[in-house]
Amino acid sequence: MFSYRHAFHAGNHADVLKHTTLIALMKYLTQKDTALTVIDTHAGAGLYRLDGDYTETSGEAQEGVFRLLSEPKAPPAQAPRAQAAPKTVAKPAAAKPASTAAAGWAPALQDYIGILRGLNPQFAETGDVAHLKIYPGSPFIEQQFLSGRDKLKLFELHPTDYKSLSGNIEQLGVGRQVAVAREDGFEALKTFLPPPARRAMVLCDPSYEMKSDYGRVATCMADAVKRFATGTYVVWYPIIPRPEAHDLPRKLKTLAVKASRSWLNATLTVKSSKLTTDTSGEVIRPGLPASGMFVINPPHTLKAELQAALPQMVALLGQDRNAGFTLEHGG
Template sequence: MFSYRHAFHAGNHADVLKHTTLIALMKYLTQKDTALTVIDTHAGAGLYRLDGDYTETSGEAQEGVFRLFSASNVPAAHAVPASTASKKVATSKAAGAAITAGEALAPALQDYADLLRGLNPQFATSGDLAHLKIYPGSPFIEQQFLSGRDKLKLFELHPTDFKSLTGNIAQLGVGRQVTVACEDGFEVLKTFLPPPARRAMVLCDPSYEIKSDYARVAACMGDAVKRFATGTYVVWYPIIPRPEAHDLPRKLKTLATKAGRSWLNATLTVKSSKLTTDEAGDVKRPGLPASGMFVINPPHTLKAELQAALPQMVARLGQDRNAGFTLDHGG
């Protein structure tokens, strides 16, 4: 149960999608004067080293955030197969020409890049990727946008990550604005809805290491919408050859539609999900080929922001002809 460590995956292509979307959400939701409660059900360690043993062992950041910043690696965007796209889906085929080296980033991606530069001043000054060493998890991104009236509630069950998260948050010196608890985020969420000021954003981002996580996410979001229908609910999910993974966004669409709530579903694919063999004939698994972000009650600005950012993610992060994106919405 406690073997998953996000440190191995920090800064990968899924994080680029997840955190670009999260920044756009936080920017919009913190513009109002009314207090916002942000709840992160699976917070992780909060902060990661891209030059640490975990990240260097996996190498996933090299195919994610480092690839994004590399001007020398800008492949053409490719279309998602037409069979995967509904009438409401925007795909990379409709997005236009490939991104060229030196082209300005879309505003949402620029915000993501600026946040990373802020945490890595030597990288910001030199542009040398060797100085891109600190990577923020969702708790640090969320806290960056909070004002004094807002609250951030973080939950993490992994004992080692909980200890790291507690220490990392303490360094911010933000006092009671941020609370950290070693509790099951799925279970504890219900106790905070509805929030006192009737404004909330919930990020649900489990490891999905256990198959039951998929069903728990759907059940948790269904209960949350019933308790507080106007909250913004954000779910990250992997896109892998597993029935539960493909069923989850469908279940989220169904519950949002039944509740009469708007929704948005963005996916990013960087490579094929097929197994391959090496020269020795050994089977090689592709790792995570794609992921998605599902948002219930998204801000009206989010669709346009992702329409501009997703083609650039495909162009900079795509690894083969299967790379592409979808952007679906309803309600």
């Protein structure tokens, strides 16, 4: 149960999608004067070293955030529009001088890169990805947008990650604004809905290490919407050759439609999911080829932000001709 460590995956292509979306959500939701309660059901360690043993062992950040930012690549000057249902493939952009890159980023990706710069002063000063050492998990992204009236509830069961998370949050000196608990986030969520100020955002992104996680996510979201229909509910999910993985977004869409709530589903594919073999005939597993973000009650601004950002993610993170994205919405 505790074999999964996000440190192996920090900064991968799924994190780029997840955190770009999360930043756009937090930026919008914290603009209002009314207090916001943010609940992170599977918080992880909060901060990760991109030059640490875990990340360097997996190499996933190299195909994620480092690939996104490495020279001489730059975002497309004009991003193509997404299609609602079928997969839309954005072709890689031609290389551009690094000096022109900043002007071409979609606003949501500019905000994502801004968060990275804030945690990595040398990277901010030089633009050299060799100085990109610290990567924020969702708790640190969420906390950076909070005002004094807002609250952040973090749940993490893994004993080592819970200890790291507690220490990382303590260093922020934010007092009672951020609460960390070693509890099952699926169950703990029930005690906080509805929130006192009637405004909440919930991020649910378990490891999906166990097949039962898929069913628990769907059940958890159904219960949450029943308890507090107007909250913003955000689910990250992997797209892998497993029936449960493909059923989850369909279940979430059905849930939203039945509850008469608006919804948005964004996916990012970077490579084929097919197994291949090397010269000796040994099977090579592709790793995670794609992931998605499903949002119930999304802000009205989110669709346009992702329409601009997703083609750039495909152009810079895509590894083969199967790379593409989808962006669906309804309600």
